[in-house]
Amino acid sequence: MGAFVGLGGELTSLIGRRTETARIARLLSGARLVTLSGVGGVGKTRLALRVAADAARSAFPDGVYVVELAALRDPEQLAPSVLGTLDVANPGRPGADATAALVARLCERRALLVLDNCEHLIDACARLVDALLRAAPGLRVLATSRQPLGIAGEHVFPVEPLPVPAADQGHGVRALSDNPAVALFTDRAAAVLPGFTVTESDAAAVAELVRRLDGLPFAIELAAARIRSLTPHEILERLTDRFALLTGGSRVAADRQRTLRALIDWSHELCTERERLLWARASVFRGGFDLESLERVCADAELPPAALLDTLDALVVKSIVNCRHESGRARYHMLETVREYGHERLAASGSLDAIRRRHRDRYAELTARAGQEWFGPRQVDWFTRLRLDHPNLRAALEFCLERPGQARSGLALAVSPRHYWITAGLLSEGRRWLSRLLAADHAQHHGDDAAGPGAALRVQAQVTDTYLGMLQGDPESDVRRALATCEAAARRGGHRRESAWVGHHHGILAIWNEDFADAAELFVRARAEFRAQGCLDAALECRVKFAIAHAYGGDVAAADEACGEVEAAARAHDESWLHGMALLARALLARRADAPVDAIKNARAAIARLRPFHDWWDVAMCVEVIAWSTQDAPRRAARLLGVLHMLWESVGGRLGSAPFMRAQHVRFEAAVREALPTAAFDREFRRGARATVDEAMAYVLDDAAGVPGLTRRESQVAELVAEGLTNKDIAARLTIAQRTAENHVERILGKLGFTSRTQLAVWAYERRAEPAGS
Known part of the structure; x- marks a missing residue:
């Protein structure tokens, strides 16, 4: 084994970097210069030292040499410092002589040189490394730097922060058990508070803490050190000033590695x-x-x-x-x-206020353009863009609330495009913004909600807020009072388009009350007004709601005609969302005609159109139709009921189904429960309810998609457990690491609520015995 010179053994464990170390080692076996780049505190040095230590055992018979450059300031001293690490007997030569001595020392050797923290000497490091690599064909260099060296032959490996728990995943101890950022926090906290473990009561706080720290190892370690005197909840509360909180690094570390602020100061200075x-x-x-x-x-x-x-x-x-x-x-x-x-x-x-104002103006412009182009070929593109920029929309709305006189600008942001909050599945958030902005606007304009500049915008916001409340399941009496207030304001100000939307919303209420004839008439009147105002998309929306009313409980021929009209207009304008709604109406028509195959086909086609918008409200109605058409496969139907529960939970309201579907939903669930043993129903329902949206949609759209909640690989592993294979056997069969197989089994047990491999094996065996399609 070659020499390992420069730094001693590791004092703390390296957590969550197994994949990275293997990838860097493979890269280093073929590349002569590998640079680990990344933000300060991400763990570049630790990775480099682990790779170097592993490599010293076999790959470099002439030694591994680690040179720490953080404290070096003079570029002229770079080569002498490296030489001092390689040849402690002859340090102190001037730069040119030191470079020549390094070349002489390394030219015929198979060695690894680790240059740690190159960023502040980047030009000098680039020149030296280039010279050494050209003269010494057996030399490999592993560098760490906040920026690449930028020379020929360099392979850059970006070091990312540790993965953090997803915001929408469960935050119980079991769910967090294999998360690297949580594992690092737990390990470092236990080092200062022996016996510390993450408990169910603080699991959510720890998950949010490491998430807000971006999975940055240095920040997580500083936060964990605070566990001596604060609980995870208290650390999280004080993270509003992270630079004051996250101090107290090692006393023997360089100054810039003792506090979070000093670490970022170093990047700023460069x-x-x-x-x-x-x-x-x-x-x-x-x-x-x-x-x-x-x-x-x-x-x-x-x-x-x-x-x-x-x-x-x-x-x-x-x-x-x-x-x-x-x-x-x-x-x-x-x-x-x-x-x-x-x-x-x-x-x-x-200049903060001026830049924030520019930022607000930019996103006001974007949302206005999205509203203008919503009905057309860019509909999905605009929705995707708004979803990506949703945090920026929030920041712009915050500015409008914080600055006097800006509430009306905030209202314009919040209502354009009109259906964003609905299709994005953000009903609760949309209502919060609208209610706060309406209150601020009321205070700023002395309650003038009928006439004057911007009054139409205020009425539009009131109507939108009321509709979001409807979709969340507000009591009907409250909704009708709010609609009456909106209608009175619209009439006083002559805001005909908002009056038409009030009529549309009354039509929705009529459908929910299964008064399909009245609903259809309300949609006809609203459509006529929208057409008179030149609002084609709104007119077509009324037409598709007319089709849904008749498809569920009215005139089948009228529904079919309306569907055709909406589909033709959607194709002509290359529009997606209304097209999806028309396909939902088609699915309802097929279900009414007792044609389950057609019902499922049309509902799936509707989901394909609606899913890019994250429109879980309308997707849930499609899944409802699919579930009803699957009653002869009770186990599958029970899982679909669980998926429905998950979807309605994600909407954030108080509904368990679309109101006009509720009675049939209750009858259907009762029939499925009767067809299955209680334990079997609960087990399948739970699998559907615990699935992620992507897993649930895969199951809904494809009979062969596997188990909701399990990936295809996890389903494969479960089958091998049922065959009696050990984790080692599974790893060999699937050509994966044994630890990976162990992780798969642990995740499967957690997702299915089992505590032993025996339970998992029995479950997998029972699934094999189920009739096809169940």
Whole structure:
């Protein structure tokens, strides 16, 4: 085994990096220069040292040498410092002589040189490494730096933060047990508070804590050190000022590795003035941004548009900004820690308010354009873009609430496009914004809700708020009172379009009360008004609701004719959402005609149209039709009932089904319960209810999709457990690591609510015995 020179053994365990170490080792076996790049505190040094220690055992017979550069300031001392690590007997040579000595020492050796923390000496490191690699063919270099060295032959390995629990996953102890960020927090907290473990009472707080710390190992370790005097809940509460909270690193560490602020200060010092300015200004964005938005918000005479792209690229290179390709566009992100640091700098500069106003104006422009182009070929694109920029919409709405006189601008943001809150499945959030903005607008304009500038906008917001309440399941009496208030305001101000929407909403209430004839008439009147106003999309929406009313309980021929009209218009305009609603009406017609195959086909086609909008309200109605058409397969029907429960929970209201479907839903569930033993029904229902949306949709759309809640690989592993295979056998059969097989089995047990492999084996055996399609 070769020498391992430069640093001693590890003092703490490396958690959650097994995949990365294996990938870096493979990369290093073929590349002569590998640079681990990433933001400060992400764990580049620890990864490099682990890879180097593993490599020292076999791959480099002439030694592994680690050179720590953080404390070095003079580029002229770089080569002598490296030489000092390799040859402690002859240190102190001048730069040129040291480089020559290094070449002589390494030219015929198979060795690994680890250069740790190169970013502040990037040019000198690049020159030295280039010279050494050219002269020493057996040499490999592993560098860590916040930016690549930028020389020929370099392979850059971006080091990402640790994975954190998803915001929408369960936060029990079992659900968090295999999460690397939680494991790191637990390990480091136990080191300062012996016996510490994550309990059910604080699991959600720990999950949120590591999520808000971006999975950044250094920040997590500093937070864990606070467990001596604070609970996880208290640490989370104080994270509003993370730079004051996260201090107290190792006393023997470099100054910049003792506090979170010092760590980010180091990155800031390495930036040019223009890069610092863009960093600060870009901090107004939440959740990411694209180049066009960055240019609109951040560019001016001080930061010219022509220089912005190069400046942004420099921040990407220096790991301040991350770039990803999402939905065909480049989007940029900052870790929340990095963003908050920039936000502090922006506030200190005195230009925070001006930049936030530009940010608000940018997203007001985007939402207005989305509203104008909603009905047409860009509908899905606009929805996707708004979903990606939803955190920025929130930030813009916050600005409108915080600044006097801006509430009406906030209302314009909140109601365009009209159906965003509905199709995005954000009913509760939409109502919160609308109610707060309406209250602020009322105070600013002395309650004038009928006439004057912007009055139509206020009425539109009131009508939208009322409709969201309907969809959440507000009591009908409350909804009717709110609609009456909206109608009175619309009539006083002559706002005919809003009056038509009130009529549409009354039509929805009539459907829910199974008064299909009245519903159809209300939709006819509203449609006529929308057509008179030139609102084609609204007119077609009334037409498709007319079709649904008749498909469920009225004139079949009228429903069929209306479906055809909406489908033709949707195809002509390359529109998706109304097309999906027309297919839902077709599914209801097929169900009414006792044609379950056609009902399922049309409902699935509707889901394919509606799913890109995250319109879980209408998707749930489609799943309802599919479930009703699956009654001869009670186990599958029970799972679909569980999926329905999950979907209605995700909508965030008080409904368990669409109101006009409720009676049939209750009868159907009773029939399925009667067809199955109680334990079997509960088990299948639970599997559907615990599935993620993607897993549930895979099951709904494909009979062969597997078990809701289990991935295809997990279903495969479950079958092998039933065959009696051990984890080692499963790993060999599937050509995966034994630890991976163990993780699969643990996740399967957790998802299915089992505690032993025997229970899992019995369950898998029972599934094999089920009739096809059950």
